[in-house]
Amino acid sequence: MKRAKKAASRSVSGEGELSSDARELAAVEERWRIVGKGGPPPPPKGSYNYVDELVRLQFELLKMQEWVRMRGLRVCVLFEGRDAAGKGGVIKRIVESLNPRVCRVVALGTPTEKESQQWHFQRYVAHLPSAGEIVLFDRSWYNRAGVEHVMGFCTDVQYREFLRACPQFEEMLVRSGMYLIKYWFSVSDEEQEKRFAERMRNPIKRWKLSPMDLEARKRWVDYSRAKDVMLKHTDRPHSPWYLVDADSKKRARLNCINHLLHQIPYKNLDPIEVELPARQPDDGYKRPAKDTQHWVDEVY
Numbered sequence: 594m595k596r597a598k599k600a601a602s603r604s605v606s607g608e609g610e611l612s613s614d615a616r617e618l619a620a621v622e623e624r625w626r627i628v629g630k631g632g633p634p635p636p637p638k639g640s641y642n643y644v645d646e647l648v649r650l651q652f653e654l655l656k657m658q659e660w661v662r663m664r665g666l667r668v669c670v671l672f673e674g675r676d677a678a679g680k681g682g683v684i685k686r687i688v689e690s691l692n693p694r695v696c697r698v699v700a701l702g703t704p705t706e707k708e709s710q711q712w713h714f715q716r717y718v719a720h721l722p723s724a725g726e727i728v729l730f731d732r733s734w735y736n737r738a739g740v741e742h743v744m745g746f747c748t749d750v751q752y753r754e755f756l757r758a759c760p761q762f763e764e765m766l767v768r769s770g771m772y773l774i775k776y777w778f779s780v781s782d783e784e785q786e787k788r789f790a791e792r793m794r795n796p797i798k799r800w801k802l803s804p805m806d807l808e809a810r811k812r813w814v815d816y817s818r819a820k821d822v823m824l825k826h827t828d829r830p831h832s833p834w835y836l837v838d839a840d841s842k843k844r845a846r847l848n849c850i851n852h853l854l855h856q857i858p859y860k861n862l863d864p865i866e867v868e869l870p871a872r873q874p875d876d877g878y879k880r881p882a883k884d885t886q887h888w889v890d891e892v893y
Contacts, residue, residue, distance in 0.1 A: 620644045621651075621689070643843050650850045651690040658727065660859035662695050665724035667771040668857060671733045674778030675816070676806045677788035679839045683778075683846045684729050687853070691727075700731035713737055713755060714762055722771070734759070738823040743815045744808065756826040763832040773832050774856050776849060777820070778839040782813060 621644055661668055672680040688696055699720045708716050714734050722728040737755040741747040747755075766773050780788075789810060792802040809816060828834045835852060839845040 617644065621648055643847070646847055647686060647850075650847065650854065651686070653854050654687060654691060654850065656862050657854060657857050657859040658691050658695050659862040661727055661857065662692075662725045663862065666857070667722040667724060667769075668727040669722055669730070669766065669771055669773050670727070670853065671730045671735065671773075671775045672778065673732060673735050673739070673776065674837075674839065675780050675785055676809055677785050677792065677801075678778035678780040679842045679845050680731060680776075680778050682842055683849045684731055686846050687729065687850060695725065696727040696729065698729045698731055713751070714758075721766070734762075735823065735827075738827070739816065739819055740805070740809065743812055743819050744805070756822070759827050760829050760832070763827070763829070767831045772857060774853060775832060775834050776837055777824070777834055778837050778845065778849075780839045784840045785810070 660666070672684060674680055684698055688698060699717075701716065701720075704716065717730075717734045720728060720730075734755075737747055737752065738759075742752045763773055789802065789806070792798045824834055837845050837849050837852075
């Protein structure tokens with residue numbers, strides 16, 4: 594009983610998930626240092642440690658990143674799925690160890706009035722990867738097949754045109770040499786309800802729960818039907834959909850990253866070790882007195 598009360602207290606304050614994420618990051622960074630000296634552990638043959646396996650996959654992502662950069666590849670990864678399905682969590686773990694100049698995240702907001710009058714794909718094209726780049730879309734042009742259709746933000750004509758044109762648009766991207774990888778994060782009704790309830794109690798994560806999310810929750814079946822139609826029209830050989838079972842966040846992260854690594858035929862390119870150069874000789878330079886500058890108060 595006491596344990597349950599403590600857990601509820603941590604959830605209300607936001608401490609529970611914040612502490613968990615902080616402990617995970619600290620453990621991951623510690624493993625980075627250890628692995629950096631001796632190399633990553635081999636893939637697990639049976640049971641595994643989540644942090645060890647995450648770090649192993651992150652080191653593989655580093656190798657893939659170097660291959661993409663040196664070979665001038667263009668990699669575009671789409672993350673779609675239900676609200677609270679865990680898309681943001683896996684994106685966070687992917688970019689954690691990568692160079693933001695090579696791998697960037699695109700999360701576009703509601704289209705402006707001007708953008709809503711444009712060709713639907715236009716504002717997304719501007720964010721597609723250039724040579725040597727990996728771009729992760731946290732939601733993408735598939736908004737039209739989901740929220741815009743279900744909530745009535747587009748006309749039936751626009752919706753049907755999207756379903757017709759989207760496979761052609763994606764085929765052009767693939768024919769141009771771009772790697773296009775699409776993930777749908779699937780979460781059960783019960784698990785989404787638990788995560789929504791946790792967000793409502795947690796002041797740190799409450800911003801993630803928008804009025805649109807609550808309305809989408811009410812229209813669960815409509816979104817399910819829209820997802821089925823979307824997959825039927827846009828799951829093509831040149832740009833297939835990969836579904837991720839996301840009821841377990843940690844397993845979903847590992848499974849998705851592992852799958853992503855197998856989509857790019859990269860070779861082992863360990864990061865080059867850099868030697869620290871000797872500092873310039875001191876020629877009498879003196880730093881200005883502290884009381885002549887505006888320093889941040891040392892409260893901690």
